[in-house]
Every structure is written in C-alpha cells, then in structure tokens.
Amino acid sequence: MNPSAHDVCVIGGGVTGAGIARDLALRGLSVLLLEKGDWGAGTTGGSSWMIHGGPRYLEFDWDTTRLSCQDAGHIVTIAKHMVYRVTFIIPVMPGDKNNIERMETAMEVYDRFQPLKHAHPHTRLTPEEARRAEPGLTPDIVGAVSMEEWGVDPHRLVFANVQDAVAHGARALNHTQVTGLLRDGGKVIGVRYRTADGATSEARAKVVVNAAGPWVPGVSQMAGMQVGLRPAKGIHIVYPYRISNFSVSAESIDGRDLLMVSHGAFTLVGTTDDDFYGDLDAIDVLGDEVDYLLQAFERVFPSIRSYRPVRTTAAVRPTLYKWRRYEDELSRRYEIFDHARDGVDGFLTIAGGKLSMYRLMAEETSDLVCKKLGHQATSMTATQPLPGSESDIEPPAELAAGSGIPVLAAMRLQRRHGCRAGNVLKQSRSGRMVCRCEPLTEAELAHAARHEQVRSLADAFRRVGAAGGPCAGAACVMRSAEVIGRELGWSASQRFEAVREFVRGAWLGRAPITGHSGWAQEELVLGALRGLN
Numbered sequence: 001m002n003p004s005a006h007d008v009c010v011i012g013g014g015v016t017g018a019g020i021a022r023d024l025a026l027r028g029l030s031v032l033l034l035e036k037g038d039w040g041a042g043t044t045g046g047s048s049w050m051i052h053g054g055p056r057y058l059e060f061d062w063d064t065t066r067l068s069c070q071d072a073g074h075i076v077t078i079a080k081h082m083v084y085r086v087t088f089i090i091p092v093m094p095g096d097k098n099n100i101e102r103m104e105t106a107m108e109v110y111d112r113f114q115p116l117k118h119a120h121p122h123t124r125l126t127p128e129e130a131r132r133a134e135p136g137l138t139p140d141i142v143g144a145v146s147m148e149e150w151g152v153d154p155h156r157l158v159f160a161n162v163q164d165a166v167a168h169g170a171r172a173l174n175h176t177q178v179t180g181l182l183r184d185g186g187k188v189i190g191v192r193y194r195t196a197d198g199a200t201s202e203a204r205a206k207v208v209v210n211a212a213g214p215w216v217p218g219v220s221q222m223a224g225m226q227v228g229l230r231p232a233k234g235i236h237i238v239y240p241y242r243i244s245n246f247s248v249s250a251e252s253i254d255g256r257d258l259l260m261v262s263h264g265a266f267t268l269v270g271t272t273d274d275d276f277y278g279d280l281d282a283i284d285v286l287g288d289e290v291d292y293l294l295q296a297f298e299r300v301f302p303s304i305r306s307y308r309p310v311r312t313t314a315a316v317r318p319t320l321y322k323w324r325r326y327e328d329e330l331s332r333r334y335e336i337f338d339h340a341r342d343g344v345d346g347f348l349t350i351a352g353g354k355l356s357m358y359r360l361m362a363e364e365t366s367d368l369v370c371k372k373l374g375h376q377a378t379s380m381t382a383t384q385p386l387p388g389s390e391s392d393i394e395p396p397a398e399l400a401a402g403s404g405i406p407v408l409a410a411m412r413l414q415r416r417h418g419c420r421a422g423n424v425l426k427q428s429r430s431g432r433m434v435c436r437c438e439p440l441t442e443a444e445l446a447h448a449a450r451h452e453q454v455r456s457l458a459d460a461f462r463r464v465g466a467a468g469g470p471c472a473g474a475a476c477v478m479r480s481a482e483v484i485g486r487e488l489g490w491s492a493s494q495r496f497e498a499v500r501e502f503v504r505g506a507w508l509g510r511a512p513i514t515g516h517s518g519w520a521q522e523e524l525v526l527g528a529l530r531g532l533n
C-alpha cells in the first residue's frame with residue numbers, strides 16, 4: 001500500500017479526534033490523525049478537567065445529562081488509573097436562585113443518573129456540617145448539599161487515546177496542520193498538510209473526518225461547506241495547590257453556576273461562558289473575567305483573594321449554532337454532518353458535545369465511517385481499557401521503594417501511566433527529581449521526549465506536568481530543557497531558545513492574575529534564567 005494512503009484521515013487531536021482515531025484503529029482500519037498543535041492543546045486542555053453529567057443541563061437539556069453520565073461510566077472504567085473522585089459542596093446563600101429545598105430536589109433527580117457513572121448520591125448538610133467539612137465557607141450559608149463527579153487530566157486522556165490508536169496501527173502526527181483538502185470532482189480524497197519543519201505533504205484517505213473542535217467551520221470551509229457553531233469562551237484561574245478540602249460551587253452575579261474544583265494538588269476556578277468572535281489561536285484572558293470569578297467565590301469563600309494563582313487558562317467551546325439563547329443555556333449536544341448530503345462525499349464533520357461523552361461521539365462517528373466504507377466491525381472502546389488501565393497498579397509505596405523515588409512522585413507517575421509506570425522508570429536510570437515542587441522524575445521526562453512526541457517544553461507541561469508546580473518553572477525549566485534536549489539532540493542555544501519560548505507563553509497566561517506577589521514570582525523566574533544562561 002502507498003504509505004500516504006489511508007482508509008481514514010482524522011483532522012484534530014483533541015479528545016474527539018483522538019477518540020475517533022482510536023475507535024477506528026481498534027476496528028482494524030488504517031488511520032492518519034493530524035493535529036496542528038499538540039495533543040489536547042485546544043479546547044480539551046482548557047476544560048474544567050471533569051468527567052461529569054452536568055446537573056444544570058437537567059433544566060433545559062435532559063438528554064445531555066443522561067448521555068454524559070452514561071458515557072462517563074464507560075470512560076471512568078476504561079481509564080481507571082487516570083480518574084479520581086471530585087466531591088463538591090454546593091453551599092446555598094440567602095437569596096440564591098435555588099433555595100435549599102429546590103437544590104435538594106435537583107440533586108434527588110441527579111441522583112438517579114449517578115449510578116450510570118459509578119458515583120454516590122448527594123447528602124444534605126446543615127450550615128454547621130458544611131462548615132465543619134469546609135471551614136473556608138462563609139458563616140452566612142443557610143445549608144448545603146454534596147455532589148460527586150470525576151476528575152481527569154484531559155491531556156493524558158487524549159494522549160492515551162493517541163497511544164492506543166498508534167499501538168493498533170494508526171499514524172499520528174502532532175504539530176502538523178491540515179492546510180487543504182484533496183478533491184476529485186465533488187469528492188474529498190485526502191488532505192494537504194504542513195509538518196513542524198515547514199515541509200508540505202499530501203495523504204490520500206477514503207474518508208476525511210473534521211474533528212477540529214472550535215476550528216470546525218474553518219476546516220469545513222476547505223470543502224466549501226458551512227458548519228455553524230456558536231463558539232463560547234471560558235476561562236479558569238489556576239492555583240498550584242488545594243485551597244479547600246472539597247470542591248465548591250458559587251453563584252455568579254448573573255446567576256450562573258461557577259466551580260472551584262480541587263484536582264488533587266491544584267485548584268481550578270471557573271468558568272466563564274461568553275460568545276467569542278476573536279482569533280481562536282490567540283485567546284486572551286481579561287482582568288474583568290478574572291474579577292467576575294473572584295467576585296462570585298468571595299461571597300461563599302471569603303478568603304479566595306488571599307491565595308496566589310499561578311496562571312489562567314482559556315478555551316472556546318465548539319457549541320452548535322443557535323440564535324437567541326444565552327450562552328450558558330445552549331445545548332451541549334453534538335451532531336455528525338455527512339457532507340455527502342450536500343454533494344461532498346468522503347467528508348464528515350463532528351461538532352459540539354463534551355469531554356464527558358467523547359467516547360460516544362467517537363463511536364457514532366466511527367460507525368458512520370465504517371458504514372461508508374462497508375467495513376463490518378463494531379466499537380470496542382466501551383470496554384477495552386486505555387493503555388495503563390489494563391491491570392491493577394501496584395501500591396505506590398512499593399514502586400517508590402523499588403525505584404528509589406518519593407512516594408508522591410510514584411503516585412503522580414501512576415496517575416499518568418497506570419500499570420506501565422514501572423516500565424517508564426526502567427527505561428532510564430535517573431530517578432532524579434526535575435523540580436523541588438513538582439515531583440517529576442528525569443526518567444519520565446526523558447521517556448516523554450523519546451516515546452510521547454514531546455517536542456517543546458509546553459508539550460512536556462501537558463504530557464507530564466513539567467513546570468506545572470508552584471514555582472511555575474522558575475526552578476525547573478532549564479533542567480527540563482536539558483533532559484529533553486539530551487533526547488532530541490538540542491544544542492545549548494536551542495535549549496535556551498526552548499526555555500525562552502516557554503517563559504514567553506507562560507507569561508501570557510499569568511499576566512491577567514499577576515499582582516504584587518506575581519511580579520516577585522516573575523522576577524524570580526527571569527533571575528533564574530539569567531543565572532543559568
């Protein structure tokens with residue numbers, strides 16, 4: 001077979017595209033997956049990191065809650081090493097849109113869906129009980145309910161899908177942008193693409209799938225097709241530690257539900273939901289958006305402003321087009337467009353949806369691809385474990401003792417690699433820590449450069465959390481560049497350039513939350529870099 005000819009080419013390496021590539025590769029089709037940036041670096045990486053059902057959709061989009069819960073149940077089973085329980089306390093304040101009775105009724109309805117995703121039912125708490133569990137809550141609360149969801153590192157979830165697709169014969173290239181579609185009359189017969197080194201190439205495919213998230217309209221335009229989205233921007237404030245025992249929700253000034261999510265060792269505060277008309281490749285975070293979030297949380301968690309955030313994230317939801325409704329009330333459902341209906345055969349688009357039902361979206365898209373190709377094979381992704389979840393993991397203390405690394409480092413490693421963690425360490429002798437504040441070993445970083453398509457420090461941040469701790473890179477970017485550079489053959493000046501590029505990018509995410517202490521942090525980073533130059 002011509003190496004550049006595939007059954008299917010998938011455009012977009014977010015969770016949707018990676019999920020489709022995995023599903024099709026498991027069904028025995030030859031797949032090419034192309035991502036213009038890094039795996040999960042688009043909307044998926046900027047999400048709230050939750051595999052959830054979305055109780056608030058019950059009010060206006062009941063089916064999305066049901067489908068999300070159903071698919072979340074599959075995802076937490078196939079990715080068991082990656083997921084963790086996230087327990088919320090939902091405080092009720094005097095005058096909130098939902099009083100405690102209404103809140104509890106909503107939770108009773110949501111409880112019916114919880115078994116689908118292996119989560120526990122809610123509990124109603126008195127103000128005293130809620131404050132005993134979460135002392136940071138204001139004494140003004142009139143009651144609270146608990147709610148359980150799941151958390152996941154979306155970058156790892158995407159990469160595990162890519163990894164499994166490749167293990168089943170797919171070709172997956174990051175930093176590779178699709179610049180056009182190959183046509184034969186009305187039919188799409190492949191893609192034209194540009195790789196990281198600027199080289200251009202072409203690949204033939206019997207079916208091309210547009211899974212480009214909020215970039216879907218631009219990619220469908222390449223075939224002269226219109227797919228309407230109502231893109232909506234959401235930001236988060238990131239704290240490099242936990243600031244509460246439990247995750248907490250708050251009502252915003254305009255009555256929206258906001259979340260402060262405790263993800264193990266860090267906290268995400270979000271999110272906004274605003275129509276977006278800007279450049280998808282340069283999404284700014286505004287000071288106003290940060291204040292909007294802090295204002296809401298200050299009401300229920302008064303000390304919020306005393307904590308030092310480390311960065312912000314911003315992403316755009318690929319929401320389906322709808323005129324008139326408020327952003328927050330838009331349906332999170334998805335749609336698969338077969339452009340053959342408009343005279344363009346061999347070209348599909350998937351748009352909308354959620355991280356929490358990516359597997360189902362991928363299964364339905366893959367079903368349609370198989371139907372078009374006359375390929376008889378069913379999806380296996382509801383039960384086939386992702387790489388790392390094939391068997392139980394050993395107790396972290398044993399892995400730590402056997403390899404001479406701290407237990408916390410072993411736990412982090414297992415969260416990313418599951419039962420394969422021991423193998424990652426075996427491939428390099430160095431159990432040395434890269435950073436004092438983020439327990440990442442040199443061995444894992446080297447492994448990421450060698451086997452996980454890490455080509456920059458930003459890739460390493462996403463793949464293994466390099467520079468993701470409280471130092472925000474001040475103590476470890478140079479060291480990380482050395483480790484990666486050794487694997488990829490970078491010269492001294494290439495290493496330094498890689499660090500500068502990372503620091504420049506990180507600054508853009510940090511500027512909106514940089515107050516007095518932030519500037520001190522910034523000086524520290526720059527000082528460290530000057531010292532090591």
Ligand SMILES: Cc1cc2nc3c(=O)[nH]c(=O)nc-3n(C[C@H](O)[C@H](O)[C@H](O)COP(=O)(O)OP(=O)(O)OC[C@H]3O[C@@H](n4cnc5c(N)ncnc54)[C@H](O)[C@@H]3O)c2cc1C
Nearest residue numbers: 012014015016036042043044047048050178213234355356
């Ligand atoms: C703030 C926020 C919070 C959210 N929180 C949650 C949550 O907690 N739980 C949940 O279930 N959902 C959440 N969502 C929704 C969820 O994140 C998205 O629905 C999902 O991640 C979309 O994934 P995707 O793969 O379709 O898009 P993306 O992740 O954006 O992937 C599309 C990819 O296509 C690539 N691409 C674009 N054009 C090209 C091209 N020409 N060539 C090659 N590649 C290209 C892009 O670089 C991108 O990586 C949230 C969304 C936002 C914005």
